[in-house]
Amino acid sequence: MTDLTVASTAREQAAAIRARQISARELLELHLARIGERNYDLNAIVSLDVDRARAGAAAADQHLASGAPAGPLHGLPFAFKDTHAVAGWRTTYGSPLFADHVPEADELIVERIRRAGVVTVGKTNVPEFAAGSHTFNAVFGTTRNPVDPSRSAGGSSGGAAAALAAGMVPLAEGSDMGGSLRNPASFCGLVGLRPSFGRVPEWPKPNQWETTSVGGPMARNVGDLALLLSVIAGPDPRAPQALGEPGAAFAPPVAGSLHGLRVAWTLDLGGAFEVDTSVAAVTEEAGRLLARNGASVFSAWPDLALADDTFRTLRAWQFQAAFGALLARHPDAFKQSLADNIRAGESLTGADVARAYAQRTRLAETMRLFFHDYDVLVLPTSQVPPFPADQEFPTSINGRPMASYLxxxxxxxxITVTGCPAISVPAGATPEGLPVGVQIVAPHGADRRLLEIAAAFEQARGW
Structure with a gap:
């Protein structure tokens, strides 16, 4: 056994397994010890099954001893987001209506990660049906931030972020509609990627042509994130809009430079939203850091005025289609904010949805033209730092009221409705020591280039 710890990178842990410097069983015990230390307070991993995990680690060791080929994540402990179906494993979606649900088959992202050799330990907590960027539900309760357990870990991939930041797992996966990978990454001091639409295909899903939600990776550094992306990215015949580039393109080590980079920097997209003063200070310092390291930084932003109506219309339409019938049968089984969001879709017409898709097309074209002049767009990931965990959502920012959970x-x-890839990278902290990330956005399809730029920022920042 080496001096490997749960704080070692995922690449280091995977390499040590392959080199027989540590066994999968030994690595699992290190992580189970950390889970025992931290999970009670943080409530990040749910449906934990230690016996099955130990059996899985033993099987991983036997597989390696047989000389059979090992996947890139072989022997790494892993917990899947509780909205992603894992065959034979309790999957609740954060809803009491599915508290005892056990799927019969893996969904695609799970299938790929399991095929890469992970040892499943459990699921990670989510908000009800992944709605909202604060993780709490009536089945398992609230997930808390490892940096300050009185604060939110974000959401909807909040359990994933908390488990990863606390060292309970070396990698995490999730999904992102309105920021569900990016916001928890910002709140917990992690790297979280919303890939280009089509980069990480999803299956099964009720509507393969609906494009606001995507699966993606989360990690403690950009290199580890690229490793997981190499496993979950790539085409699949069950997902007709998947991009054709194989996931292996993301496997090599990631390195980049900021020198000569053309950066469009903005705090609020020209006044489109309010930003907490402490987040603003970190975002401004990120701009200065980019400039000190050779980037050309301009105060510039695309016109995304259509984004608010576009996102809210498509979200309400999708939620009503997915949950409307269930809400009608169980009107008291949904949290109020989600029920309201579902009902907002009931009055939408075909013309409303058509308008939203036409606007989304215009937003994508706006970004395509914008990136003729700039390589990346940099702005805050979240408008606020981690807020108190006993709040459902921030009710105000700098005294300006926030009327809903969105x-x-x-x-x-x-950024979601532009279709562009966006990554949240740790950029600093508030005066209270709470993590703050910045969001780096690149042209659609430029995911590898985005990772290189994020890695260069990470190196300059010294995280």
């Missing part, structure tokens, strides 16, 4: 997430969901 209002404070504009910095993330405005």
């Amino acid at each position: 209002d404070w997430m504009r910095s993330a969901y405005f």
Whole structure:
């Protein structure tokens, strides 16, 4: 056994397994010890099954001893987001209506990660049906931030972020509609990627042509994130809109430079949303850091005025289609904010949805033209730092009221409807020591280039 710890990078842990410097069983015990230390307070991993995990680690060791080929994540402990179906494993979607649900088959992202050799330990907590960027539900309760357990870990991939930041797992996966990978990454001091639409295909899903939600990776550094992306990216015949580039393109080590980079920097997309003063200070310092390291930084932003109506219309339409019938049968089984969001879709017409898709097309074209002049767009990931965990959502920013559970997430969901890849990278902290990330956005399809730029920022920042 080596001096490997749960704080070692995922690449280091995977390499040590392959080199027989540590066994999968030994690595699992290190992580189970950390889970025992931290999970009770943080409530990040749910449906934990230690016996099955130990059996899986033993099987991983036997597989390696047989001389059979090992996947890139062989022997790494892993917990899947509780909205992603894992065959034979309790999957609740954060809803009491599915508290005892056990799927019969893996969904695609799970299938790929399991095929890469992970040892499944459990699921990671989510908000009800992944709605909202604060992780709490009536089945398992609230997930808390490892940096300050009185604060939110974000969401909807909040359990994943908390488990990863606390060292309970070396990698995490999730999904992102309005910021569900980016916001928890910002809140917990991690790297979280919303890939280009089509980069990480999803299956099964009720509507393969609906494009606001995507699966993606989360990690403690950009290199580890690229490793997981190499496993989950790539085409699949079950997902007709998947991009054709194989996931292996992301496997090599990631390195980049900021020298000569053309950066469009903005705090609020020209006044499109309010930003907490402490987040603003970190975002401004990120701009200065980019300039000190050779980037040309301009105060510039695309016109995304259509994004708010576009996102809210498509979200309400999708939620009503997915949950409307269930809400009608169980009107008291949904949290109020989600029920309201579902009902907002009931009055939408075909013309409303058509308008939203036409606007989304215009937003994509706006970004295509914008990136003729700039290589990346940099702005806050979240408009606020981690807020108290006993709040459902921030009710105000700098004294400006936030009327709904979506209002404070504009910095993330405005980017969602452009279709561009966006990564949250740790950029600093508030005076209270709470993590703050910045969001780097690149042209659609430029995911590898985005990772290189994020890695260069990470190196310059010294995280």
